[in-house]
Amino acid sequence: GKAPPFALSDAERHEIEEEIHHYPDSRAASIGALKIVQKHRGWVPDAAIPQIAKMIGSDAADLEGVATFYSLIFRQPVGRHVITVCDSISCHLTGYDELKTALEAKLGIRYGQTTPDQRFTLLNICCLGACDRGPTMMIDEDLHGDVDPAGLDQILGAYS
Ligand code: FES
Incomplete structure (x- = not known):
C-alpha cells in the first residue's frame, strides 16, 4: 500500500506551539521548532519542513535554508548517538587527523555514515x-576536548 502522508505528531505540534509563544515573532522559533522535531524523531525529514513552516508563519524555502545552515539539525536518519568532530584549523594543529583516523577505524565508517548497529x-x-x-x-550534547585517540574506547563506551 501507499505510505500515509507525513504528519507532525500531536506532541510535536503542541511543543512547537509552546515554543512560538516564547517569541514576539513566531519565525524566531524556527530553530527551536526544528529541534523539537529532531528530539522526537532523531532527525528532520524533508516532509516536515513545509508543515513546520506553516506553523511558524515562515516560508518553506526559508526554513529549509535555516535547517541546512545548522549542521546540528540532521536531515537524514542518524544513529542513537551522533559524533561530530571539529575539523577547523586549531584542531588540525592539535591532532585532528589522528582522531579522525582512529574514529573511522574503530567505528568502521566515514563521515556521513552510521554504524550497522545504529x-x-x-x-x-x-x-x-x-x-x-x-x-x-x-x-550528542557532550563536548570532549583534548581527545587522545588511545582513550577513545573509554569515551565511546559511555554511549551504548
Ligand atoms: Fe575550534 Fe576545533 S578549531 S574547537
Whole structure:
C-alpha cells in the first residue's frame, strides 16, 4: 500500500506551539521548532519542513535554508548517538587527523555514515568553540576536548 502522508505528531505540534509563544515573532522559533522535531524523531525529514513552516508563519524555502545552515539539525536518519568532530584549523594543529583516523577505524565508517548497529553516526563540523582544547568532538550534547585517540574506547563506551 501507499505510505500515509507525513504528519507532525500531536506532541510535536503542541511543543512547537509552546515554543512560538516564547517569541514576539513566531519565525524566531524556527530553530527551536526544528529541534523539537529532531528530539522526537532523531532527525528532520524533508516532509516536515513545509508543515513546520506553516506553523511558524515562515516560508518553506526559508526554513529549509535555516535547517541546512545548522549542521546540528540532521536531515537524514542518524544513529542513537551522533559524533561530530571539529575539523577547523586549531584542531588540525592539535591532532585532528589522528582522531579522525582512529574514529573511522574503530567505528568502521566515514563521515556521513552510521554504524550497522545504529549506535553511532559520524559527522564533521566546523569549530566547536573550544579551540584551546583540541582536538575536540561532541557526542550528542557532550563536548570532549583534548581527545587522545588511545582513550577513545573509554569515551565511546559511555554511549551504548
Ligand atoms: Fe576545533 Fe575550534 S578549531 S574547537
